[in-house]
Amino acid sequence: MxxxxxxxxxxxxxxxxxxxxxxxxxIGPKGSIASPDGAKHIxxxxxxxxxxxxxxxxxxxxxxxxxxxxxxxxxxxxxVYLFDASTFETGAKxxxxxVSCAMALNIELDSPEEAKRVFAAAIAAGATExxxxxxxxxxxxxxxxxxxxxxxxxxxxxxxESAEQRKKYGDSLAKQxxxxxxxxxxxxxxx
Numbered sequence: 001m002x003x004x005x006x007x008x009x010x011x012x013x014x015x016x017x018x019x020x021x022x023x024x025x026x027i028g029p030k031g032s033i034a035s036p037d038g039a040k041h042i043x044x045x046x047x048x049x050x051x052x053x054x055x056x057x058x059x060x061x062x063x064x065x066x067x068x069x070x071x072x073x074x075x076x077x078x079x080v081y082l083f084d085a086s087t088f089e090t091g092a093k094x095x096x097x098x099v100s101c102a103m104a105l106n107i108e109l110d111s112p113e114e115a116k117r118v119f120a121a122a123i124a125a126g127a128t129e130x131x132x133x134x135x136x137x138x139x140x141x142x143x144x145x146x147x148x149x150x151x152x153x154x155x156x157x158x159x160x161e162s163a164e165q166r167k168k169y170g171d172s173l174a175k176q177x178x179x180x181x182x183x184x185x186x187x188x189x190x191x
Contacts, residue, residue: 076108127148
């Protein structure tokens, strides 16, 4: 961070590249969804978000009605793990005092039309609206953000960022990266 009154460190090309890479990431959760009904949950995720099953264990869980010990799903360029809560004693519950989980699972979409389609598909498949899909005060014109709670209580945010929004975020992030690098390069104990 720049000293008080000093000009901020200029953003370098590599700072801009790092910010661009971060703003284009599609990040998925590292944790697993402990689902009350894994097979139905996978069907919901497939129908609404286009999830593809990469693997499931036991392999015949989806066809033989066996509990799912582990499933790996590919959702919008990210991995989601899921298992039937009945297979392990995890203490995991989708609801704790009305909150689905400490994190939301985010789906970043490429157009406002796609965001509207996915939001409507989620509602049609049994999700409930948690946050209206609309332009919110923190967004640039053309962006959309909303959230749904799936039938098992998990919160999914549905997001489309306009080019202007991505640029604003990228410029801000590039500045923060430049300031952090400048602070790292400064010897400790010197002004």
